Amino acid sequence: MHIYCRQDLLLNSINTVLKACSTKTTMPILECILLTAVNNKLTLVGNNLELGIESTIEADVIGEGFIALEAKIFSEIIRKMPGEVIEISSDENYMTSIVSEKSKFQIAGQSGKDFPALPNVEKVNACTIKQIELKEMIRQTIFSVAQDETRPILTGEMLQIKNNSLNMVAVDGYRISYRKMELSNENDDIEVVIPGKTLGEINKILSSEENDQVNIYFSDKHVLFDLGESKVVSRLLEGDFLRYEQVFSPDYETKILVNRKSFLMSIERAALISREGKKNPIRVEIDGDKMIITSNAELGTSREELDVVLEGKEIVIAFNPKYLIDALRAIDDDNVYIQFISSLTPCIINPEDGDQYKYLILPIRVNS
Amino acid sequence: MHIYCRQDLLLNSINTVLKACSTKTTMPILECILLTAVNNKLTLVGNNLELGIESTIEADVIGEGFIALEAKIFSEIIRKMPGEVIEISSDENYMTSIVSEKSKFQIAGQSGKDFPALPNVEKVNACTIKQIELKEMIRQTIFSVAQDETRPILTGEMLQIKNNSLNMVAVDGYRISYRKMELSNENDDIEVVIPGKTLGEINKILSSEENDQVNIYFSDKHVLFDLGESKVVSRLLEGDFLRYEQVFSPDYETKILVNRKSFLMSIERAALISREGKKNPIRVEIDGDKMIITSNAELGTSREELDVVLEGKEIVIAFNPKYLIDALRAIDDDNVYIQFISSLTPCIINPEDGDQYKYLILPIRVNS
Numbered sequence: 001m002h003i004y005c006r007q008d009l010l011l012n013s014i015n016t017v018l019k020a021c022s023t024k025t026t027m028p029i030l031e032c033i034l035l036t037a038v039n040n041k042l043t044l045v046g047n048n049l050e051l052g053i054e055s056t057i058e059a060d061v062i063g064e065g066f067i068a069l070e071a072k073i074f075s076e077i078i079r080k081m082p083g084e085v086i087e088i089s090s091d092e093n094y095m096t097s098i099v100s101e102k103s104k105f106q107i108a109g110q111s112g113k114d115f116p117a118l119p120n121v122e123k124v125n126a127c128t129i130k131q132i133e134l135k136e137m138i139r140q141t142i143f144s145v146a147q148d149e150t151r152p153i154l155t156g157e158m159l160q161i162k163n164n165s166l167n168m169v170a171v172d173g174y175r176i177s178y179r180k181m182e183l184s185n186e187n188d189d190i191e192v193v194i195p196g197k198t199l200g201e202i203n204k205i206l207s208s209e210e211n212d213q214v215n216i217y218f219s220d221k222h223v224l225f226d227l228g229e230s231k232v233v234s235r236l237l238e239g240d241f242l243r244y245e246q247v248f249s250p251d252y253e254t255k256i257l258v259n260r261k262s263f264l265m266s267i268e269r270a271a272l273i274s275r276e277g278k279k280n281p282i283r284v285e286i287d288g289d290k291m292i293i294t295s296n297a298e299l300g301t302s303r304e305e306l307d308v309v310l311e312g313k314e315i316v317i318a319f320n321p322k323y324l325i326d327a328l329r330a331i332d333d334d335n336v337y338i339q340f341i342s343s344l345t346p347c348i349i350n351p352e353d354g355d356q357y358k359y360l361i362l363p364i365r366v367n368s
Numbered sequence: 369m370h371i372y373c374r375q376d377l378l379l380n381s382i383n384t385v386l387k388a389c390s391t392k393t394t395m396p397i398l399e400c401i402l403l404t405a406v407n408n409k410l411t412l413v414g415n416n417l418e419l420g421i422e423s424t425i426e427a428d429v430i431g432e433g434f435i436a437l438e439a440k441i442f443s444e445i446i447r448k449m450p451g452e453v454i455e456i457s458s459d460e461n462y463m464t465s466i467v468s469e470k471s472k473f474q475i476a477g478q479s480g481k482d483f484p485a486l487p488n489v490e491k492v493n494a495c496t497i498k499q500i501e502l503k504e505m506i507r508q509t510i511f512s513v514a515q516d517e518t519r520p521i522l523t524g525e526m527l528q529i530k531n532n533s534l535n536m537v538a539v540d541g542y543r544i545s546y547r548k549m550e551l552s553n554e555n556d557d558i559e560v561v562i563p564g565k566t567l568g569e570i571n572k573i574l575s576s577e578e579n580d581q582v583n584i585y586f587s588d589k590h591v592l593f594d595l596g597e598s599k600v601v602s603r604l605l606e607g608d609f610l611r612y613e614q615v616f617s618p619d620y621e622t623k624i625l626v627n628r629k630s631f632l633m634s635i636e637r638a639a640l641i642s643r644e645g646k647k648n649p650i651r652v653e654i655d656g657d658k659m660i661i662t663s664n665a666e667l668g669t670s671r672e673e674l675d676v677v678l679e680g681k682e683i684v685i686a687f688n689p690k691y692l693i694d695a696l697r698a699i700d701d702d703n704v705y706i707q708f709i710s711s712l713t714p715c716i717i718n719p720e721d722g723d724q725y726k727y728l729i730l731p732i733r734v735n736s
Contacts, residue, residue, distance in 0.1 A: 073640060073667060080637045103637055107668030269448050269471055272441060299441060300475030 001065030002089040003037045005057060007081055007100065013044045013055040014075045016230050019201040020046035020053040021071040032068035033075075034115040035088070037061045045118060046071065051198040052118040053205070055230040063089070066112030067096055074098075077105050118233050121224035126215040127161060127187050131227065134214055135206040137168045137179045138199050140330040140357060144170035144177035145196030153239035156193040159223070163189075170196070171242045175323050175346075176360040177330070178244065190218055193237040202232050248348060248358055252339035256286060257309040257352065260336050263291075264328040266304035270295040271321035273302045281318040281364040286310060286340075295321075317343040318366040327359035369433030370457040371405045373425060375449055375468065381412045381423040382443045384598050387569040388414035388421040389439040400436035401443075402483040403456070405429045413486060414439065419566040420486040421573070423598040431457070434480030435464055442466075445473050486601050489592035494583040495529060495555050499595065502582055503574040505536045505547045506567050508698040508725060512538035512545035513564030521607035524561040527591070531557075538564070539610045543691050543714075544728040545698070546612065558586055561605040570600050616716060616726055620707035624654060625677040625720065628704050631659075632696040634672035638663040639689035641670045649686040649732040654678060654708075663689075685711040686734040695727035 014033065022030040025048070034045040042059035045052065067090040078086065083100040090096040094109040138157075146154035151173075160167040164187055167180045202225060206214065215226040225232040267282060274280040274295040285292045286308065293304040317340060327349055328336070337350040349359040382401065390398040393416070402413040410427035413420065435458040446454065451468040458464040462477040506525075514522035519541075528535040532555055535548045570593060574582070583594040593600040635650060642648040642663040653660045654676065661672040685708060695717055696704075705718040717727040 070667070076640050077637070080633065080640065082633060082637075102673040103634070104671045105637075105641065105668060106670075107641075265448065265450060266471070269445070269450075269473075272444050272448065273473065273475075299438070300473060302474075303472045305470040 001035065001037045001067050002063035002087075003042055003059045003061050004085055004087050005042055005059035007078065007084055007086050009057040010042070010086055011075075011078050013042075013057050013230075014071075014078055016055045016205055017044045017046035017053045018071055018075055019204060020048055020051045020232075022048040023072075028070075029068060029110060029114050029116070031071055032110060032115065033071045034066060034068050034112055036066040036112065038064045045115070047116050047118060049116060050195060050235045051201055052233040053201075053230060054118060054232075057229075065090065066115075067094060068110040068112050068115045069096060069107065070109075073107060077107075118231075119219070119222045119235075121217050121219045121222050121233060123215075123217050123224070123226070125188055126217055126226075127166065127183065128185060128213055128215050129166065129181065129183070130210070131206040131212045131214045132208050132210060133181060134225075135203055135208065137166075137181060138203045138206075140179045141168050141170045141177040142196060142199055142203070143326045143330065144172050144175050145199075146172040153193060153237055153241055155197075156195045156237040156241075157199055158191065158193050158241045158244075160191045161187045161189055162191075169241075169244050171244065174320070174362050175327070176242070176244055176247060176358075177327065178248070178358040178360075180356055191241070192218060192223055193239070193241050194223055194234055195237055198234040202234070205230060205232065247346075247360060249341070252341055252348075253313050254286060254315045254340040255311040256291065256338050257311075257335055258291065258306060258338065260328055260331055260333055262306055263336075264325065266293050266306055267321050267324050267328070270302050270304055271325065273297050273300055274321055279320065281366060282321045283316065283318045283366065285316045286314050288314070315340050315343060317347065318364045319347075319361060320364060323361045327361065330359075331357065369403065369405045369435050370431035370455075371410055371427045371429050372453055372455050373410055373427040375446065375452055375454050377425040378410070378454055379443075379446050381410075381425050381598075382439075382446055384423045384573055385412045385414035385421045386439055386443055387572060388416055388419045388600075390416040391440075396438075397436060397478060397482050397484070399439055400478060400483065401439045402434060402436050402480055404434040404480065406432045413483070415484050415486060417484060418563060418603045419569055420601040421569075421598060422486060422600075425597075433458065434483075435462060436478040436480050436483045437464060437475065438477075441475060445475075486599075487587070487590045487603075489585050489587045489590050489601060491583075491585050491592075491594070493556055494585055494594075495534065495551065496553060496581055496583050497534065497549065497551070498578070499574040499580045499582045500576050500578060501549060502593075503571055503576065505534075505549060506571045506574075508547045509536045509538045509545040510564060510567055510571070511694045511698065512540050512543050513567075514540040521561055521605055521609055523565075524563045524605040524609075525567055526559065526561050526609045526612075528559045529555045529557055530559075537609075537612050539612065542688070542730050543695070544610070544612055544615060544726075545695065546616070546726040546728075548724055559609070560586060560591055561607070561609050562591055562602055563605055566602040570602070573598065573600065615714075615728060617709070620709055620716075621681050622654060622683045622708040623679040624659065624706050625679075625703055626659065626674065626706065628696055628699055628701055630674055631704075632693065634661050634674055635689050635692050635696070638670050638672055639693065641665050641668055642689055647688065649734060650689045651684065651686050651734070653684045654682050656682070683708050683711060685715065686732045687715075687729060688732060691729045695729065698727075699725065 036043045043056045081100040087099040096109045098105040158169040217224040270282045282295045291306040404411045411424045449468040455467040464477045466473040526537040585592040638650045650663045659674040
């Protein structure tokens with residue numbers, strides 16, 4: 001392989017595929033980036049067998065071929081190269097020379113043949129949305145993905161197409177985060193579970209430009225996000241996800257409308273005290289048009305008072321403040337509805353207008 | 369104690385004194401900030417017995433008094449308070465209430481009497497310099513303070529007034545960093561050694577405003593930096609510091625003038641290869657008007673070529689790249705002189721003009 005390419009384009013591409021490179025593995029080839037030069041294009045691939053990312057740039061290809069280079073050192077070398085143009089050439093022993101102006105590196109590569117190919121996902125029945133919308137949906141749900149592995153399926157997020165709306169749902173046993181978006185074109189119904197870790201990496205690659213779109217394709221075991229210049233393939237998790245629809249009950253005994261930011265900041269303050277204790281809950285009391293939030297630990301106490309609009313009965317209920325904080329931070333609206341049935345059943349946070357999200361949070365039982 | 373004060377001023381003050389609060393200690397009082405309200409001033413003090421910082425703000429003092437509050441929780445509460453005005457009051461049991469708008473905290477404080485007073489340093493014979501200049505001198509030397517404790521005196525930096533110039537010197541056994549500044553007013557000669565850790569904290573407090581000055585006072589065991597609204601007292605280290613003057617020899621066999629940034633970037637690239645090996649040195653060869661930098665490890669090799677102006681003999685010498693990188697990063701000049709005697713003796717980096725700094729670096733002996 002022998003090519004010339006632009007340093008800035010190459011570095012960009014490396015930073016994209018690096019997210020799929022293993023850092024600790026018993027298979028050293030997974031710590032590499034595969035470079036393939038053909039038809040005046042240079043294609044880079046990172047693949048840790050759970051997540052695979054491919055990125056293609058323009059290059060001046062003198063000799064076609066492929067080579068696998070250790071990702072960390074390759075990215076550091078390219079990042080620090082002095083010139084705008086990089087020359088990369090490798091010989092039959094995989095010895096690769098990287099040259100820019102008066103800097104020259106020689107590093108040992110590995111055969112590109114040993115690098116695992118990306119799984120093939122047929123490009124039929126694309127679900128097409130804006131990258132910025134997918135980014136938003138991931139941001140607003142991913143924090144509820146289970147961190148422990150006791151139920152592996154919950155370490156992923158369900159991506160569901162149903163009645164031409166795209167739903168994303170994350171559940172960790174204490175809460176459910178749900179986000180929905182209407183699709184503009186016709187789509188077949190589908191349900192898959194994508195590992196949370198790989199969604200986190202995809203999120204970093206998605207563009208924030210208003211007009212950039214992503215085509216999503218599905219196979220039995222994989223999902224492909226086609227972003228144009230880069231492609232992301234993720235393994236799917238197998239197993240039964242929670243039937244979340246049944247859990248969101250429309251019934252309530254208490255429903256309040258509250259300013260999201262004031263509520264969030266009050267809970268963050270109360271959490272300063274409660275987290276000093278052994279994860280003491282915070283206590284929320286709806287008393288007419290007031291919400292009183294108190295917390296209590298060896299260290300001291302705190303009390304917050306907020307205005308709310310109450311519909312239904314007064315209530316006293318306690319929560320792990322972290323779960324309320326995560327949900328309220330993810331929401332952008334000025335005001336939210338919160339509905340309660342009793343102090344032993346979950347509360348649900350809904351938008352003031354519309355049904356684009358729902359957050360369900362289990363309370364903590366306390367002795368009053 | 370009972371006061372009202374502005375949230376932003378108080379938070380600023382807390383952030384300043386926090387740098388002197390202990391985080392892990394067997395004396396819980398050292399994890400506190402001491403608040404003293406008197407004469408419509410509120411004074412905050414943090415003191416870990418090595419470093420003490422005092423900061424004073426305007427306050428509306430309703431009741432004079434003092435109280436020690438656990439620094440971490442106090443700073444977090446003040447940071448998150450909703451209003452512009454904070455009310456703090458403590459009762460005879462040291463129970464302290466902190467109120468702002470509809471937020472109220474009650475935390476248990478400790479008696480201010482138990483808090484260790486700052487050491488007294490008499491304000492005579494001030495050495496006065498600009499804060500920004502002291503900040504610069506610390507930044508350009510502190511990286512050479514010894515990290516290991518085998519010779520405790522070298523974990524500090526020497527601050528020396530001699531012939532009306534202020535010198536700062538740090539030594540770690542492999543290199544010496546020296547920075548000097550002419551003083552404008554008359555000063556007595558003095559030599560003290562200030563712990564590196566506390567210099568690092570002082571550096572964060574020093575202002576970058578062109579006109580802010582600092583008065584430095586000395587006692588037998590302490591140094592006081594008076595910044596006006598805040599005062600910093602540091603313990604001094606006891607023992608004999610290196611007689612550094614004798615080590616900087618003006619003799620050389622080889623002297624080169626080189627572009628600092630190009631040299632720095634070449635070494636940074638060479639270090640990518642050398643640090644993959646077991647701290648392999650980089651090899652520097654002066655060959656006529658060229659400098660050739662090479663590095664070599666199992667992973668691969670690198671070669672860099674740079675233009676230099678040579679005076680004297682050609683030389684081949686090897687270094688730990690980190691020491692060259694630290695010194696070259698600290699310097700702001702476009703070009704530097706580097707002088708060598710042999711491949712077994714230290715090199716010295718000097719300014720192209722003037723004598724405001726000197727960096728000495730030991731080479732590594734290699735088999736050629």
